[in-house]
Amino acid sequence: MSTDLTIRQARLEDRESVLDINDNIYNGRDFLPHFYNDLVNNHQAFLCQQHDGLVVAFVFLVAVDGGETVVGRGGRVRSSHTGKRILDKMFKTVLPNVYLPKLKRIAFCMNADGEYYINRVKKLEMLPGVKPAFSYVNSSYTGTLSRLVKRHTSEVKSNGVRHVDKSMLMRLFKSKSICENLFPDDIMGIHMVPYKPIDSNVEQIVSGSTLIVYSGDLENTRENSNIVRGLLTVGTYYYCKTGLVCYIDVFGNEVNDFSLHLSEHLDKIQSLPKNNIILYDVVTPVDMDLVIIDQEMRQVANFQKKFNRYFYYSKFIKSNL
Template sequence: MDDYHDVMAIADVYNGRDHLPSMYEELLASEKSYVSVIDGEIVAYATSGTVDSGQTLVIRAGRIKAKYRGQGLHGTFMKYIRKQFAASRVKYEAFSTHILTVDVKKNRATETCVKNVLCYRFKMKNLRCVSNTTNTEPKRLQTTDLEEVFSSKPTCGHIFPHGKMIVNWVPFRTWISNIDRIIKPNTITLATSDADRSQNGVIYTCLTHGSSFRCKIGLAYSVDVFGDDVIEMRKHILEHMKCIQDQVQGENDDVSLCLFTSSSVNRADIDGVLADTNLPRHNDNKMYQKMRVFEGPFKV
């Protein structure tokens, strides 16, 4: 923690929605963090860890001071981090980004998935919390429930067509070994099943994962959505709004809500089913339009 303030001073990123200030200590304890130092000054930072039973390297939370960008530091820094895993069992490297133009050859990766990003920003006092009026309430999943989901090929094929559950920008293969990294005390995973579509062994037709952290804006809450039925999504989002209510620090607390949906879902349809909640779309969408997920063979 001695480097905390120096790391935070590297850059102001993600439009005030940076998770690093509130999660820095947790990341230091659970993953490997690295800094680049030039003339005694910390100029770059990134954290890295493995998923998929140690087979996939994920480097995230990277940042470089503005005056050192465009000078090759990023490539050198990433190469150094990869070398630390040279003797490990890592086979793949994966990353997610909101950048729409990615040099695939340079990053030695193939795009595996694209998701829509919908951003909303509001004060809690302006949010209209609406009750779910349907007969089916989303079920909160525990570890054993997600194990059942991951063990069901029909279910995974329906809600994880790309073979991954992407949570907080981290792509996890639908392997039971990843569940402890997905379901945590400060997260909520919900599932519902549309009776008309739940057939051929499909257990759930919609699944969402919610997580939150404090940031410069206030409360940041993310909902990763799996499944493409917007009516089912509405039930889930209303439940996540209850979680937001429980976590805000007062009615004037600002909330940044991001929804990550299948690219096949129409953004206007989401806005439509949430119109009665007063959720205002925010211009964060000018920056966060898509989440693009890439993976390639691990090479030092």
């Protein structure tokens, strides 16, 4: 790397310089302003700056699976420095110094949103050492608080859904049949972070910014069947420059329960500081029937667009850095 560039941990006082890199990413749904302070306080955020102090790149890293997997998130590079592989150099500098000796793989997500990004996905899959992990469908909607209230007041509540705490999530993880239904790829992707369904990830999954809802079997009680029926949804909530984002990851096969799950997430939205504009992202398995989910979502919001989201693993090889 050029000697006029320095890589270091980001600090709270770097906030405005980091956000100034690019304030128009993720279709106006950038989560970094909301989570920046927590990421810095947890020593997960890194930046690259010139000798004159100008911050030219940023990324934060999340260690999951007991430290065996590191996920790069929120990466951004100043337009004047694109094409110089700065993020790649940041990974190569930070990973050996911070995450060894447990680190085995790097995980990352690519959105196939538009022709340019679809072509990037195709090129990515040709790289040696890159292994596709799984893919989801992202459906985006935009709504208002008034539409949410109108739908919600007419909803019949049900006791068929459960809020999932840490102990219940560990119980679900211990059931092989439930995990095979909810996580057939052995991955629980939450807000673009792929977690293995194991106990060491529970503390990160069940956080103050999420609501986890489950409906269905708690064990295989169906005669002559190995099939467990159930639906799990994980809502992540944050504020961006456009409004309040409700990001819902969906798992399982009981899609008819989505209406009940959505009611719980609308409850959560109404408990948060009010914002008239509400942005929804609903992320579902590629083989899930979206008709019911789309019908429910259109009661509270207008459909925006749909695109595929691809997750990859790349084996970490220290000698290559």
